[in-house]
Amino acid sequence: MSSTILHTPGLTPADEGKPAGGAEEEKNPFLVALGDRVRALRARRGMTRKATALAADVSERHLANLEYGIGNASILVLLQVAAALQCSLAELLGDVTTSSPEWLLIRELLERRDEDTLRRVRVAVGELLGTGGASAERGAGRSTRVALVGLRGAGKTTLGQMLADDLGYPFVELSREIEKFAGCSISEIQGLYGQNAYRRYERRALEEAIQIYPEAVIATPGGIVSDAATFNQLLSHCTTVWLQAEPEDHMKRVTAQGDLRPMAASREAMEDLKGILAGRAAFYSKADFRLDTSAQPLEPTFAALRSLVRQALQLAP
Known part of the structure; x- marks a missing residue:
């Protein structure tokens, strides 16, 4: 059985794929931004809404509500959508490290690295940006x-x-x-x-x-x-x-x-x-x-x- 996001009475098969509610309905800015990211990620993956809904085990109508910023989804539903889009929940929610291609590429490079490697990267980046010194890491010029x-x-x-x-x-x-x-x-x-x-x-x-x-x-x-x-x-x-x-x-x-x-x-x-x-x-x-x-x-x-x-x-x- 598919997970649900919103219950909309009077739904007919012809309504599938369309957002519920009138266009004039006031929307929450966070939900609107969330919907925009879902659509963008779906487009990046080259997936139709129907295919995404099927992979996420939610109805196409519910996914449409989410994409149009009128679906207040549960965390579990968002996890299902993220899995269908092959992205992290953080990317779906708009974490800063997912906000651009460069951020995503850097994040991919750093994933699953151990703490010592991450520390060396942080120090090297600090030296590059002039905010910290790899020289200090080497023991000189502390x-x-x-x-x-x-x-x-x-x-x-x-x-x-x-x-x-x-x-x-x-x-x-x-x-x-x-x-x-x-x-x-x-x-x-x-x-x-x-x-x-x-x-x-x-x-x-x-x-x-x-x-x-x-x-x-x-x-x-x-x-x-x-x-x-x-x-x-x-x-x-x-x-x-x-x-x-x-x-x-x-x-x-x-x-x-x-x-x-x-x-x-x-x-x-x-x-x-x-x-x-x-x-x-x-x-x-x-x-x-x-x-x-x-x-x-x-x-x-x-x-x-x-x-x-x-x-x-x-x-x-």
Whole structure:
């Protein structure tokens, strides 16, 4: 039995292949664009609507509704249509990497590549576009902006200030710079304007830090990896170090800073923290270096960070 998109009463066989509803009916712009892409993909494949409907196991009338922007299809139906058109669901929905032939060709080249290969491609593209350096990947000419990434409680502020003092660099705590831009606290930004506004301020603060400071130690917010464009900018313009720690250490350090909110429901908070860490670890791992700050005192941890950074920047020990 064919899957359905819309139920249109009074449908006759003569109506098959025609869109339902009057021409004057207001259409949703997203559905119109979706329909345009379905038609374009069908034309590119050289398939008739009837053949496409048969391959997708939907009625021709329902496919017509979809193509004319009046069929609000389910995800499962869209998967069937995508399979019939031999494309991905992302291409059907209009992902930017499917928006032109060049994007599609690049995407095809990168599909099924391993993480190490993709990293090398990203660095090479950064060098080509002037946004990052393969020279840094080779270990020469690393940026003298050192950015520390990781979850809250990893030691970014404490170790960052110590490292800046040791190197004689300015110390930039990006969270404070975000608050300066907004003229209010981070909690107020998120409460009044929402997460998207906060991410915009975060990116502006990073852009300004990069522009102002050729040398600096930057402590970044834990969620900076949430916005790919901002995180890519950080990777391209800074020597990055992921300060790792076990979830229990993150929790202890946060509460030691005077934030007792996690203690209100410690088990639930710990599970949330583990989930956040698991979700961000793949992005944190893109940093140039990583340093485990768990289960060791501050001074040995700083000594390890100092040695790592000085060696990376080819500075005297």
